[in-house]
Amino acid sequence: MSLNYAFGFSLFLLILVGLNIYFFYTLNTVGRKGLSFNVPSIKLDQSPSVFRDIYEYLNYLPSSYKQKNSKFTPLQKTLIQSFNSTNVQNSKNVLLDADKWASEESLFPHRDGAPGQILHAMRTSQIVSVDNAPKGTQLKLLLLLEGNQILYFKPKRYQLDEVINGNIYAGFDRHNSEVFAYYLAIVMNFTWISPSVIRKIHLHKDVMPVATEGLKKTMVNNGSGSMCIYGKCFYCKVNETVCPDSKGEIEGAAILFSKKPFRAFKSPWRRSYTSKKMEWEKNNDFCKKVSETHSTKRLLNLIDVSIFDFLIQNGDRHRYEVYKDKIILLDNGKGLGNPMVDELDILAPLYQCCMLSLTTWNHLEKLSGGSLTETVKFLSSFQGAKLATEEHFKAVERRLLKIYATVQYCIGKHGSAKVFKTIF
Numbered sequence: 278m279s280l281n282y283a284f285g286f287s288l289f290l291l292i293l294v295g296l297n298i299y300f301f302y303t304l305n306t307v308g309r310k311g312l313s314f315n316v317p318s319i320k321l322d323q324s325p326s327v328f329r330d331i332y333e334y335l336n337y338l339p340s341s342y343k344q345k346n347s348k349f350t351p352l353q354k355t356l357i358q359s360f361n362s363t364n365v366q367n368s369k370n371v372l373l374d375a376d377k378w379a380s381e382e383s384l385f386p387h388r389d390g391a392p393g394q395i396l397h398a399m400r401t402s403q404i405v406s407v408d409n410a411p412k413g414t415q416l417k418l419l420l421l422l423e424g425n426q427i428l429y430f431k432p433k434r435y436q437l438d439e440v441i442n443g444n445i446y447a448g449f450d451r452h453n454s455e456v457f458a459y460y461l462a463i464v465m466n467f468t469w470i471s472p473s474v475i476r477k478i479h480l481h482k483d484v485m486p487v488a489t490e491g492l493k494k495t496m497v498n499n500g501s502g503s504m505c506i507y508g509k510c511f512y513c514k515v516n517e518t519v520c521p522d523s524k525g526e527i528e529g530a531a532i533l534f535s536k537k538p539f540r541a542f543k544s545p546w547r548r549s550y551t552s553k554k555m556e557w558e559k560n561n562d563f564c565k566k567v568s569e570t571h572s573t574k575r576l577l578n579l580i581d582v583s584i585f586d587f588l589i590q591n592g593d594r595h596r597y598e599v600y601k602d603k604i605i606l607l608d609n610g611k612g613l614g615n616p617m618v619d620e621l622d623i624l625a626p627l628y629q630c631c632m633l634s635l636t637t638w639n640h641l642e643k644l645s646g647g648s649l650t651e652t653v654k655f656l657s658s659f660q661g662a663k664l665a666t667e668e669h670f671k672a673v674e675r676r677l678l679k680i681y682a683t684v685q686y687c688i689g690k691h692g693s694a695k696v697f698k699t700i701f
C-alpha cells in the first residue's frame with residue numbers, strides 16, 4: 278500500500294516537473310516561435326561567437342519570415358510584365374538607345390517592358406565582330422552587335438549540377454551565376470546592374486566569320502576536328518579551352534557592356550587569397566575603422582552588396598566599381614558554387630556594422646516564403662534557359678532566412694532605431 282502510494286507520488290512529481298519545464302519553455306519562446314533549422318555543414322566550433330548568436334536567432338525566427346508576404350504581389354506583377362518578352366517587335370531597335378540609358382535609379386531601364394526586350398535583343402542580335410576581352414583574370418569574349426552595342430561573353434565552364442569544392446573563390450566563373458545574379462538583383466530592387474542573359478553562339482556560323490585575328494590566335498584544334506578557344510586573360514591557359522558542344526555551339530552569359538566611366542575601389546572586406554587572415558576576419562570592431570574613411574551612404578551600399586553576395590555565395594568581390602556614387606554589381610560569376618555551403622562571413626559588413634538601409638529592409642521583408650526565387654524563376658523563364666538546379670534555388674531561400682536572422686541579431690544587440698538607416 279505504502280509502496281503504491283510512493284510510486285503514485287513520484288509519478289505526480291515527475292508530471293509536475295515536466296509541466297513546469299513545458300510552461301517555462303513556451304513562455305520564453307512566445308513571439309519568437311519557429312521551427313528548428315537543420316544547420317548545414319558549418320564549423321561552429323571554430324567560428325566566431327557572432328555566428329552562434331546569429332544561428333540562435335535563426336532557430337527562433339518569427340514564422341512570418343517563412344511565409345509569403347502579400348505586399349509583394351503587386352510588385353511581382355509589375356516585374357513579370359516588364360520581363361514578359363512576348364512583345365518583341367521593337368526589340369531589334371531597343372539596343373540602339375543603350376548609350377543614352379542610365380537614370381538616377383538604374384544603369385539600364387528596368388520597367389515598362391524594357392528588360393524583356395533588351396534581353397531578347399541581347400540573345401538574338403546579329404554579331405558583327407568577336408574578340409578577346411582584354412580585362413580580368415577569366416576567359417571572356419567581346420561580342421560587338423549590329424547597332425554598335427557590346428556584350429561581354431563569359432562562356433559556360435560547368436554543368437549546372439556541378440559542385441565547386443574548395444575555397445569560396447575556387448574554380449572558373451560560373452556563367453549561370455552572372456545571369457542568376459541579374460534577375461536576383463532586379464527582384465531585390467538593386468537596379469545598378471547590367472542586363473545578362475544566356476546566349477548560345479555557333480562557332481562556325483557566328484564566331485569564325487567575324488573573329489578578329491587576335492582571337493583566332495588564341496584558338497587550338499582539340500584533336501577531334503573542332504576549334505576551341507583558350508582566350509587571353511590572366512589565368513588563361515592553352516590546355517583550359519572552351520569548346521563547342523555537339524551542335525557546334527558555345528553557351529555563355531551575355532552581359533551588356535556599359536560605356537559609363539566607372540571608378541574602382543578596393544573592398545574593405547576583401548579576402549587575402551592566401552592563408553593570411555585579413556583584419557576584418559580578426560577584428561569584429563572592424564566596421565568602426567571602415568566608417569572613419571567611408572561615408573554612411575557607401576557603407577550601407579557595401580552592406581546591401583554583401584547581402585546580395587551572400588545569397589549567391591560570391592566571396593570574390595575584392596574590388597567594387599562606382600557610378601553616380603552607387604556601387605555597380607559587376608562581375609557576379611563566382612556565385613552558385615556549392616548549394617550545401619553558406620559562408621556566413623560574406624555577411625561580415627552586415628553583422629559587423631549592424632546597420633541596414635530601411636528601404637532595403639522593407640523590401641527584403643516582402644521577399645519571404647519563397648517569393649524571391651519563385652520570381653527569379655518566373656522572370657528568367659521568358660528567355661527560356663534554366664539558371665540553376667533546384668538545390669541552388671533552395672539554398673538561396675535558406676540564406677535569405679539567415680539574412681533575416683542576422684538583422685534580428687543586430688536588432689537584439691543595438692535596437693532597431695540604431696540598425697535601420699534612412700539615408701539612402
Ligand SMILES: Nc1ncnc2c1ncn2[C@@H]1O[C@H](COP(=O)(O)OP(=O)(O)OP(=O)(O)O)[C@@H](O)[C@H]1O
Nearest residue numbers: 412413414415416429471532533534535536607608
Ligand atoms: N557590364 C560591364 N560593363 C562595363 N564594364 C564592365 C562590365 N563588366 C565588367 N566590366 C569591366 O571589366 C572588368 C573585368 O570584368 P570582370 O570583373 O567580370 O572579369 P573577371 O575576369 O572576373 O575579373 P577579375 O578576375 O578581376 O575578377 C571589370 O572590373 C569592369 O571594369
Ligand SMILES: [Mn+2]
Nearest residue numbers: 415593608610
Ligand atoms: Mn571575377
